[in-house]
Amino acid sequence: METFSSIECFVRSAEVGSFAEAARRLSLTPAAVGKSVAKLEARLGVRLFQRSTRRLTLTEAGQLFLGEVSGSLHTIQNAVANLASAGGQPAGTLKVSMGTVFGCLYIVPMLAEFLRRFPAINPDWHFDNRQVDLIGQGFDAAIGGGFELPPGVVARKLSPAHRVLVASTDYLAARAPIIEPEDLKLHDGILIRSPQTGRVRSWQLTHRNQQHSPLTLKARMTMSDSEAACITASQGLGVALVSMPFASGYLELGRLQRVLPDWYIDDGYTSIYYAEHKLLPGKTRAFVDFIIEQFAERGLKQRFSAV
Structure with missing residues (x-):
């Protein structure tokens, strides 16, 4: 020993x-x-x-x-x-990383049901918009999108990672109409800086019929968070490019509306990541299976899709 x-x-x-x-x-x-x-x-x-x-x-x-x-x-x-799991059930501390707002909006509300099923698991959840070193920092799992997949880590897809253009009704009524992607040149952009690089990425718009067009929206201001960009856009301050998980609530309440609704940005997938082991810990397997189940039951894959 x-x-x-x-x-x-x-x-x-x-x-x-x-x-x-x-x-x-x-x-x-x-x-x-x-x-x-x-x-x-x-x-x-x-x-x-x-x-x-x-x-x-x-x-x-x-x-x-x-x-x-x-x-x-x-x-x-x-x-x-x-x-060593309690009564043969998954047990132990479950260390998970996820985006701050995304986690609070969609993952934390699942916690009561998760603990009802697995009462011997103790959540240790970390909220950060940056990619973590899953293995080096001792995380059991992470939820996010656009991450590089290092050796020894596997990913299970949860939903599309689509971004859409949104603005308030007041803003759109007061400005030149936006019919085609090139019309965006005349508008104030609210763009997101990458939390990994600090830079504003160049994006390509995708049409439902798979046409492509460069995003010509110029930055009037930049944010480091999609939720902040939605709040800013809802004040009539410009056209925001935001992730669907953050935009969906504002769209459903009518606080924002899609701009160029047939166009979106495909940024891959939101996935759950975990270390690849021949024998995965029971607590990790329970969490991965639970999250995949909940995304399906709650219709989050469809809700986060822009098409």
Whole structure:
């Protein structure tokens, strides 16, 4: 068991490049983690890390050993967690990342039903519009769109990630009509900055019949959040380009209306992401299956589609 603990200390330290950060995630002291790894090195007769004051670097032997043991470690940990589940039911802390407003609007309202089914699971939910390092930061799952898929992570599609143009009735009544995409040149744009890059992306509009046209809307102002852009557009301040999950509520209440309703931007899919394991922890499997079920039952796939 001591060797297993040492291997866990080694793998966590290799993942984050620091005894101190590994210790924080394992609820140990940095000295204890360093001592445990040193014992493992002595037992194996090889040095696994090159140590410096700034960072740990794997030796060639360390890289080989990590490749051999990391997958098996995760499988064993997941097997132990599943067997230790309360009464055979999924249990444990469920660490999930999701966008702030999206999570509050659509995922948090599912929480009561989730906990009714799985009372032994303790949610640890993080709200952030940036992509997280799912494995390195110890997340069980993440929900979002437009993320790069790193090695060891899989994605299950939940809904289209469509963006649409919206404006208030007052704004549209007071300005030049928008009949074709090129008419957007004459209007004030409310555009979204990418939370990953801080830049305003260049977009291509897609017609229902699959024609394409560049988005010529010029930025009058920029926001870092679609909900903020919807609030701004509802004040009659311009045409906003926003994600459908945020626009849908305003459209249903009549606070905003679609501009060029036959056109939209296809930004891929909103998905649920989780680490790929031969034996997925019961809590993670329960959450993934539950979210997919709820998106279907609540009609969110259709609601988030612009076509």
